[in-house]
Amino acid sequence: MxxxxxxxxxxxxxxxxxxxxxxxxxxxxxxxxxxxxxxxxxxxxxxxxxxxxxxxxxxxxxxxxxxxxxxxxxxxxxxxxxEIPVEEPPESAVRDATDAIFDAMLIEEALAGLSDAHRDVVVRAYYGGLTVAEIADELTVPEGTVKSRLHYGLRALRLGLQEKGVTR
Incomplete structure (x- = not known):
């Protein structure tokens, strides 16, 4: 068949x-x-x-x-x-570092607005990649205190960024 x-x-x-x-x-x-x-x-x-x-x-x-x-x-x-036909395909776009620089500047300014204790915990957790237990050992404070500072520090950081117009 x-x-x-x-x-x-x-x-x-x-x-x-x-x-x-x-x-x-x-x-x-x-x-x-x-x-x-x-x-x-x-x-x-x-x-x-x-x-x-x-x-x-x-x-x-x-x-x-x-x-x-x-x-x-x-x-x-x-x-x-x-669709617009072209003779040659366009070159692929290369991202420049401008957005990353502006993002870093905004975050740096927002971090500067935090208290020393909150900034220290946020930086160690997110930029240092440390766990709550490791941060607690380094700062010689209880883990609950680290969690609390991290929570309130991130909340203050978010508010600081929103005040600067960051919405994402």
Whole structure:
């Protein structure tokens, strides 16, 4: 059975692909797009068995209509309206350090607004990568105190950044 399907698909291609391709090239002027439209048209014909059962002229008329609809749909698509063809692809963008510098300056200013105890805990936790237990050992304070300072320090830091207009 699969070889029968392959033979029917080959016959469909042989009978209709070239005229449909010429028609689409006439409409679009684009050989690559014509290949895609012909492929989609043949696929739709293949998926519509009652079309294949009709006489070849009716089948070809149906395929011309489908191809025209595909060309019109592509012309109207949002992708086509937004694409601008260029000769060479643009160079990839390289992020500069400007945003990172401004972020660091904002954070530095906000950290300066914290009390020494809160700033010390926040810096050790987030920039030093220390755990609550490690910070408590270094500062010789209970872990609960470190957690409390970290909580209130981060809250004050967030408020300080919001006052400077940082919303993220």
């Amino acid at each position: 699969p070889s029968d399907d392959a033979a029917r698909l080959g016959a469909l291609y042989d009978a209709h692909a070239t005229p449909i391709w010429r028609y689409v090239v006439h409409l679009t002027g684009d050989h690559a797009a014509a290949d895609d439209v012909v492929q989609e048209t043949l696929l739709r014909a293949w998926r519509t068995p009652h079309i294949l059962a009709e006489d070849p002229e009716s089948t070809r008329s149906w395929m011309y209509t489908v191809a025209r609809h595909l060309v019109v749909d592509e012309a109207r698509s949002a992708r086509r309206r937004r």
